[in-house]
Amino acid sequence: MNEMNDILLEVKDLAIEYRTRKSLVQAVNGISFQVPRGSTLGLVGETGAGKTTTALGIMGLIPVPPGKVAGGEILFQGEDLLQKSPAEMRAIRGKRISMIFQDPMTALNPILTVGDQICEVIRLHEKLSKHEAVAKAKEMLELVGIPGERYGEFPHQFSGGMKQRVVIAIALACSPMLLIADEPTTALDVTIQAQVLLLMNNLKKELGTSMILITHDLGVVAETCENVAIMYAGEIVEMGTLEDIYEHARHPYTRGLFDSIPDLDVEQDRLKPIAGLMPDPSALPVGCSFAPRCPYRTAACEAAPVGSTQLSPTHCVRCVRAGELAGGKEGGQA
Amino acid sequence: MGTILEVKNLKKYFPTPRGMLHAVDDVSFSLEEGKTLGVVGESGCGKSTLGRVILHLLERTEGTILYNGADISSPSKQELKQLRRQMQIIFQDPYSSINPRMRVADIIGEPMKIYKTCSSREEYDRRVAELMDTVGLAQRVADVYPHELDGGRRQRIGIARALSLDPRFIVCDEPVSALDVSIQAQILNLMQDLQEERGLTYIFITHNLSVVRHISDDICVMYLGKLVEKCSAKELFQSNLHPYTKALLSAIPRPKIGGTPDRIILKGELTSPINPKPGCRFAPRCLYAKPECFQREPELAEVRPEHFVACHRVKEVNGL
Numbered sequence: 001m002n003e004m005n006d007i008l009l010e011v012k013d014l015a016i017e018y019r020t021r022k023s024l025v026q027a028v029n030g031i032s033f034q035v036p037r038g039s040t041l042g043l044v045g046e047t048g049a050g051k052t053t054t055a056l057g058i059m060g061l062i063p064v065p066p067g068k069v070a071g072g073e074i075l076f077q078g079e080d081l082l083q084k085s086p087a088e089m090r091a092i093r094g095k096r097i098s099m100i101f102q103d104p105m106t107a108l109n110p111i112l113t114v115g116d117q118i119c120e121v122i123r124l125h126e127k128l129s130k131h132e133a134v135a136k137a138k139e140m141l142e143l144v145g146i147p148g149e150r151y152g153e154f155p156h157q158f159s160g161g162m163k164q165r166v167v168i169a170i171a172l173a174c175s176p177m178l179l180i181a182d183e184p185t186t187a188l189d190v191t192i193q194a195q196v197l198l199l200m201n202n203l204k205k206e207l208g209t210s211m212i213l214i215t216h217d218l219g220v221v222a223e224t225c226e227n228v229a230i231m232y233a234g235e236i237v238e239m240g241t242l243e244d245i246y247e248h249a250r251h252p253y254t255r256g257l258f259d260s261i262p263d264l265d266v267e268q269d270r271l272k273p274i275a276g277l278m279p280d281p282s283a284l285p286v287g288c289s290f291a292p293r294c295p296y297r298t299a300a301c302e303a304a305p306v307g308s309t310q311l312s313p314t315h316c317v318r319c320v321r322a323g324e325l326a327g328g329k330e331g332g333q334a
Numbered sequence: 335m336g337t338i339l340e341v342k343n344l345k346k347y348f349p350t351p352r353g354m355l356h357a358v359d360d361v362s363f364s365l366e367e368g369k370t371l372g373v374v375g376e377s378g379c380g381k382s383t384l385g386r387v388i389l390h391l392l393e394r395t396e397g398t399i400l401y402n403g404a405d406i407s408s409p410s411k412q413e414l415k416q417l418r419r420q421m422q423i424i425f426q427d428p429y430s431s432i433n434p435r436m437r438v439a440d441i442i443g444e445p446m447k448i449y450k451t452c453s454s455r456e457e458y459d460r461r462v463a464e465l466m467d468t469v470g471l472a473q474r475v476a477d478v479y480p481h482e483l484d485g486g487r488r489q490r491i492g493i494a495r496a497l498s499l500d501p502r503f504i505v506c507d508e509p510v511s512a513l514d515v516s517i518q519a520q521i522l523n524l525m526q527d528l529q530e531e532r533g534l535t536y537i538f539i540t541h542n543l544s545v546v547r548h549i550s551d552d553i554c555v556m557y558l559g560k561l562v563e564k565c566s567a568k569e570l571f572q573s574n575l576h577p578y579t580k581a582l583l584s585a586i587p588r589p590k591i592g593g594t595p596d597r598i599i600l601k602g603e604l605t606s607p608i609n610p611k612p613g614c615r616f617a618p619r620c621l622y623a624k625p626e627c628f629q630r631e632p633e634l635a636e637v638r639p640e641h642f643v644a645c646h647r648v649k650e651v652n653g654l
């Protein structure tokens with residue numbers, strides 16, 4: 001038996017690019033991270049940071065062409081997923097690794113009943129009779145808080161929050177070891193988001209599932225994750241435990257993100273936005289990709305790519321001036 | 335400064351095959367010039383419909399709308415055209431609210447062409463350039479098409495277009511919801527600057543409570559077409575009184591470790607706004623509901639000075 005603190009997933013130097021007629025887009029640029037068994041990693045970043053591409057890379061769902069995994073390894077239980085054949089990946093997807101997509105309105109098939117959609121994944125991966133699969137599907141519906149009698153209803157008969165519960169039921173139907181949730185609550189209202197987050201947290205504890213939670217919402221991360229990786233322009237710029245990131249943030253981008261959010265509990269006159277825009281992913285700067293927007297940039301930042309600095313066993317940051325900036329304002333403070 | 339807008343018993347019902355959908359039901363408020371009124375609520379609570387009815391983008395079913403003291407509830411075509419110069423709207427989705435086949439400068443200048451506010455081509459060009467400066471758009475994007483720009487810049491186009499006729503009052507319908515947080519902060523700051531410089535009055539419609547707190551002077555909380563609570567932004571966050579407001583505020587994940595207060599998890603979901611049952615609309619999900627809540631609809635009452643709440647049990651719930 002493996003111990004609880006075993007590494008379930010290890011991504012090493014993963015690079016994913018999209019080639020178009022005119023340009024080469026480096027969507028994911030040599031990222032590395034680990035997901036220990038039973039824990040949740042938050043993958044945080046803005047539109048275009050490469051979060052979803054990373055997830056699709058792990059799932060083996062990058063559209064080829066134009067996409068291509070340009071390098072790296074994805075070790076899941078010690079096996080490199082990038083070396084698997086399409087048939088082997090099909091057996092893993094939905095069984096050992098599953099994914100929840102952002103938009104529950106489009107993730108479900110509108111002309112199949114929700115029950116049949118849960119059944120489909122069960123029958124695909126487990127040797128159960130139709131009858132047993134139906135019973136299991138009803139059980140899954142109950143697990144996510146939907147009465148089993150609604151098995152025969154169609155997605156349009158459910159509200160957004162309920163549809164997302166169905167999607168969660170499908171993802172968990174075969175008790176996956178790793179669940180990748182891509183913005184699972186972004187399309188939902190806050191009171192419904194609260195219900196779904198509670199459900200996901202409870203299920204994670206009950207079933208011992210490891211999770212990668214992709215989101216742009218630092219509030220959701222604070223409630224669900226043990227570890228956090230901040231992504232910017234295809235790179236992980238800072239990674240650490242929840243405490244490392246929320247209370248001892250070092251990277252100017254991480255701090256900028258926290259400063260951009262209006263505080264609910266304190267009155268502020270003006271917000272402190274991050275100046276400028278995300279760089280064009282087909283023409284990334286030579287040096288640090290955040291340098292053009294960074295208030296602390298120096299000549300060294302723009303001259304050459306910035307490596308990752310290990311600040312503590314759990315906390316690493318990709319910033320030339322990480323050492324100097326330590327004394328500055330702490331990102332997560334109220 | 336005086337009251338710029340007053341809305342009395344405003345109703346908007348939509349006929350549907352299954353009955354009347356009460357999108358906005360008996361909403362009243364007034365708004366001082368130069369201030370921002372935030373309207374918050376979840377999807378389907380009628381907040382966008384409210385904004386559109388005030389601007390006559392949708393016709394009201396009942397009620398009165400007063401603008402600068404004058405009744406504009408049923409304006410003639412001529413009156414409406416003049417009103418539109420003063421009352422503008424910024425839409426949520428910068429991707430679908432601007433014409434993809436027009437160039438940036440033409441989109442911004444179109445209202446000025448319609449209203450013939452410029453006497454010469456030079457004046458028109460100068461005004462467009464000024465507007466682009468005001469909202470922080472570089473002149474080099476004047477001749478590009480919107481699809482070449484990111485969401486933040488497109489939203490700046492929407493703001494420039496809304497400002498082009500020098501309005502006094504703008505309905506902002508989720509203007510930052512489609513934007514990333516770092517861009518969202520840029521746009522919010524821009525809107526605040528514009529308000530200070532030009533004395534604009536905003537109705538700011540959003541589901542994002544931290545944004546609404548930041549930008550608003552007063553806040554209305556809506557639930558299924560009804561106003562359930564209305565008070566100053568500060569008061570709403572410090573001593574809210576309605577059970578729905580409490581649940582809504584506690585549901586927001588705070589970006590801090592252990593920062594989220596004890597959460598009130600609401601059971602169930604929004605009930606249907608079609609032919610609503612008598613009684614309080616929130617009662618089926620309310621933790622404090624008593625039989626009377628299902629029988630009689632609560633009126634919006636001034637529970638504290640300038641603090642209005644529609645709840646039968648507001649005193650017991652808050653120990654007042």
